[in-house]
Amino acid sequence: MSFAALQSVDPAVAGSDARTRLRQSTAGLHESLHRQRDFRAIVSGNITLDGYAALLKRLYGFHDHFEGMLRKASPYLVSEIDLAGREKAQLLGADIIAVGARMEAFDTSRLCDRMPDVQSTEGVIGSLYVVEGAGLGGAILAKKLDRLFGADRRAGREFLFGRPRPDSLPWPRFCEILECHALTGDFAKIETAAIRTFEALSFWLNHHPPI
Secondary structure, X not given: OOHHHHHOOOOOOOOOOHHHHHHHHOHHHXXXXXXXXXXXXXXXXXXXXXXXXXXXHHHHHHHHHHHHHHHHOOOOOOOOOOOOOOOOHHHHHHHXXXXXXXXXXXXXXXXXXXXXOOOOHHHHHHHHHHHHHOOOOHHHHHHHOHHHHOOOOOOOOHXXXXXXXXXXXXXXXXXXHHHHHHHHOOHHHHHHHHHHHHHHHHHHHHHOOOO
16 A cells, blocks of 8 residues: 555544444444345245245346446446456346246336445445345355255355355455455445445335335
């Protein structure tokens, strides 16, 4: 890190890692997402195949919209990340087809005003903190669906199991990138983007019209 960069470090961030601070400031939003009705139904073993298909469609609508936003952003904002390589909407599309549901166009206009601004480095980092982090418990949720799919079948839950190996953006690597940009950029903007992303995802999962 250059001397000039060190001079620009936010003193509120220096000395405490950004991931910890983001986890603290978004704890309530994170917990409410864990309590979301569809995820609760998966954990309790009460979700039906139709209910799971509806969840997949909602998740697809959000991720497809978010990934479309990132495609319009400059690839140089966070040059360490292959934004196209980390996309997962295609996994959701495959899962929807695998459970026998129909792919359809989604009206995501209600999301537009709720999503974070990803035209800045901090906006991309803050939003990815939520979207990438949300997948960490996916494999646990996937195993909870053995009742619907059997123990060995991955088709229908590829999104939950995660990107194929090698992962283009492993979580530890993302955290390194987050810490670097938190030290050299505007942490408050990263935090705002993370909060807006949590809120947008929660809104979409809980208030989108039934599918």
